[in-house]
Amino acid sequence: MYGFAKMISNLINAIEFNELTLGYRDSLAVTEFSGAIKLGSLTAVVGANGSGKSTIFKGIIGALKPISGNILFASHQEIAYLPQRSELDLSFPARVFDFVSLGLWSKRGLLGRITSSDRQCIANAIEKVGLSEVLHKTIDNLSGGQMQRAMFARVIVQDANIILLDEPFNAIDANTTIDLIDQVKAWHNEKRTIMVIMHDLNLVRKYFPNMILMAQKPLAWGETSKLLTSQIPMAARCSQSSEEMESACEVNNYVAFQSIHRQYCKGKNDVSTL
Amino acid sequence: MFLLYDLLVSPFVEFGFMRRALGGAILLSIGSCPIGVFLMLRRMSLTGDAMSHAILPGVAFGFLFFGLQILPMALGGMVAGIIVALVSGLVSRLTILKEDASLASLYLISLSIGVIIVSSHGSTIDLMHVLFGSVLALNNAALILIAEIVFITLVLLFIFWRGLVAECLDPLFFRSVSKLGGVIHLIFLILVVLNLVGGFLALGTLLSVGLMILPATSARFWSSRVEIIVAISVGIGICSCLSGLLLSYYASLATGPAIILSAGVIYVASIIFGPSGILFNSRFKLTQINNKLKRKIK
Structure with a gap:
C-alpha cells in the first residue's frame, strides 16, 4: 500500500x-x-x-x-483514514450499511465477498456509534452528526x-461530539x-x-x-x-x-x- | 387482446429487421444504461456526451478507407475515443485547464474533423447514417459486435463494481485503502467508449449517449440505491427502445430519435411522478414540516 x-x-x-x-x-x-x-x-x-x-x-x-x-x-x-465530510459525495445512493462495509476493503479487496461474520462486524460497529435505527437508510437522509457517526463506524470496521x-x-x-470523543478514547486505550x-x-x-x-x-x-x-x-x-x-x-x-x-x-x- | 398483440407484437413477428433492431436495442440497454448510471453518479454526464462526439473522426477514418462497414468504423471510433480521453486527461494534468474544459475543446475539434471527412468523401445520407445511426439496418455483424461489447461490459462491471462505488462515493478514503483508483477510472472510460461505439452502430454518434444518460437520470428519481437504480435504468432503456421502435414503425418517424424521445418522455414523467420527483418530494417535505409544527404546538 x-x-x-x-x-x-x-x-x-x-x-x-x-x-x-x-x-x-x-x-x-x-x-x-x-x-x-x-x-x-x-x-x-x-x-x-x-x-x-x-x-x-x-x-x-x-x-x-x-x-x-x-x-x-x-x-x-494498517491505516484507517477518515476524510473531511466535504470530500464525500453525500448524495450518492448508498445505504448506511453499504457505506460502513467499505471499511472491509483492506481485508476483502476487490473481489472478496462479504461474509456473514463481516455483516455481524458491520452491524456491531453501527450499533456502537448509535446508528442501528438508520442501518438501512440511505446516507442522503442522514444529518451531519449521523454521517460523522457512520464514518466512525467505518473506521471501527477497518480495525487498523x-x-x-x-x-x-x-x-x-x-x-455526537461527546460520543465520538469516547470512541477516540476507547481506541487510545486499545493502544x-x-x-x-x-x-x-x-x-x-x-x-x-x-x-x-x-x-x-x-x-x-x-x-x-x-x-x-x-x-x-x-x-x-x-x-x-x-x-x-x-x-x-x-x-x-x-x-x-x-x-x-x-x-x-x-x-x-x-x-x-x- | 388481439388488438394489443397486433399493435405491440406483430411488427416484430412479421419483420426480421424489426426483430434485429429490437434485439440490438435491448442488448444496448443492458450494457449502456449501467454505464450511464455511473457516468451520472460520477458527475460525468457531459463527459459522456463529449466522448460520443469524440469517436466521430475515428468512425470517419474507418468510413474513408472501408466505406460503410461496421468493424473498421467501430474500431476507428474506439481508438479515437480512447485517444481523446487520454489526451484530455494529459492536458488537464500538465496545464491549468480542468479535464472537462480540455475534453470539451478536443471533442469540438474531433466533431469538426469527423464531419469534414465524411461529408467530403461521402453523400449527405452517409453523414446522416454516421451521425444518427440506422437501427433498422442492423445486420448480424453489428448485432454480434454489440453482444460482445455488452458481454465485456457486464463482466468488467461485475469485477469492478465495489471499486467503482467506493471510488465514486469517497475517493480520498478509497485512495487510502487501494491503489486501484486510476485503473478503475481508465477501465470505466474504456467501457464508456466501448458502449458509445456499440450505440453508434444503432443510434449514431450524436444520439448514442442518449440511451446511456436519459434512463440513468430517470431511474435516479425512482430509487436511492445504486443497484436498484441500475436495474430500473435498464428497464427504462428497454421500454424506450420498444416504444421508440413502435413509434417509428407506426408514425414513420426516424427510429433513433424516436427511441431517445421515448426515453425523454419517461425522464419528464420521472421528474414529475418519481418518489424523489417534484410531486411526491415536495408533498413529502410539506408533511414533514407540518408534523414538526404539530409537535411543537403540543
Whole structure:
C-alpha cells in the first residue's frame, strides 16, 4: 500500500517524517516536516486553514507523493483514514450499511465477498456509534452528526492500528461530539496510534495528551499540557485566526509562538526566518 | 387482446429487421444504461456526451478507407475515443485547464474533423447514417459486435463494481485503502467508449449517449440505491427502445430519435411522478414540516 515508505527499525515510533515536503501542482503545502509519532499515542494536529494539516494526512495515506523526504512506518501497521465530510459525495445512493462495509476493503479487496461474520462486524460497529435505527437508510437522509457517526463506524470496521481523523468534530452537535470523543478514547486505550486534525483547542487540552502546531512545518510539537495553558476562554477556543490563537493559548515555546504569530499576520514567508 | 398483440407484437413477428433492431436495442440497454448510471453518479454526464462526439473522426477514418462497414468504423471510433480521453486527461494534468474544459475543446475539434471527412468523401445520407445511426439496418455483424461489447461490459462491471462505488462515493478514503483508483477510472472510460461505439452502430454518434444518460437520470428519481437504480435504468432503456421502435414503425418517424424521445418522455414523467420527483418530494417535505409544527404546538 505504501510504495514509497520504508519500515522503521526503531520500535517506539509508529510513523516517522524525515524532511518531508509535500505540495500540489503550483504550491508547497508542507515543507521539511520532520518528527515522529509514537506508537499508541493520541495526537491533535492544529493550525490555521492552509497550514498543511490535511496535506500531511494525504501524504501518510499515499494520496500525495513526497516532493522530497520520506515517511517511514513501523512494521505491520494498517491505516484507517477518515476524510473531511466535504470530500464525500453525500448524495450518492448508498445505504448506511453499504457505506460502513467499505471499511472491509483492506481485508476483502476487490473481489472478496462479504461474509456473514463481516455483516455481524458491520452491524456491531453501527450499533456502537448509535446508528442501528438508520442501518438501512440511505446516507442522503442522514444529518451531519449521523454521517460523522457512520464514518466512525467505518473506521471501527477497518480495525487498523493507525487512525487518522480529519476534522471529525466540525459542525456536529455536542452529544455526537461527546460520543465520538469516547470512541477516540476507547481506541487510545486499545493502544492504537491516533492523529486527529482539530480546531477546538478546549477539546485538545482536555482529551489529547500530545499536539502538533502546524504552519507548513511543525512549529510546536509535544505534550499538550506543556504547550497549552489550562485556561482557555470559550470565546476564543478556535484556532481559526491569529488573534483567537493568541488569546486562546499560551505556547510554552516562545520562538514557536512568535513564528505562528508571524505566519498568520505577515504572510507565510516569515517562517523561513525561524 | 388481439388488438394489443397486433399493435405491440406483430411488427416484430412479421419483420426480421424489426426483430434485429429490437434485439440490438435491448442488448444496448443492458450494457449502456449501467454505464450511464455511473457516468451520472460520477458527475460525468457531459463527459459522456463529449466522448460520443469524440469517436466521430475515428468512425470517419474507418468510413474513408472501408466505406460503410461496421468493424473498421467501430474500431476507428474506439481508438479515437480512447485517444481523446487520454489526451484530455494529459492536458488537464500538465496545464491549468480542468479535464472537462480540455475534453470539451478536443471533442469540438474531433466533431469538426469527423464531419469534414465524411461529408467530403461521402453523400449527405452517409453523414446522416454516421451521425444518427440506422437501427433498422442492423445486420448480424453489428448485432454480434454489440453482444460482445455488452458481454465485456457486464463482466468488467461485475469485477469492478465495489471499486467503482467506493471510488465514486469517497475517493480520498478509497485512495487510502487501494491503489486501484486510476485503473478503475481508465477501465470505466474504456467501457464508456466501448458502449458509445456499440450505440453508434444503432443510434449514431450524436444520439448514442442518449440511451446511456436519459434512463440513468430517470431511474435516479425512482430509487436511492445504486443497484436498484441500475436495474430500473435498464428497464427504462428497454421500454424506450420498444416504444421508440413502435413509434417509428407506426408514425414513420426516424427510429433513433424516436427511441431517445421515448426515453425523454419517461425522464419528464420521472421528474414529475418519481418518489424523489417534484410531486411526491415536495408533498413529502410539506408533511414533514407540518408534523414538526404539530409537535411543537403540543
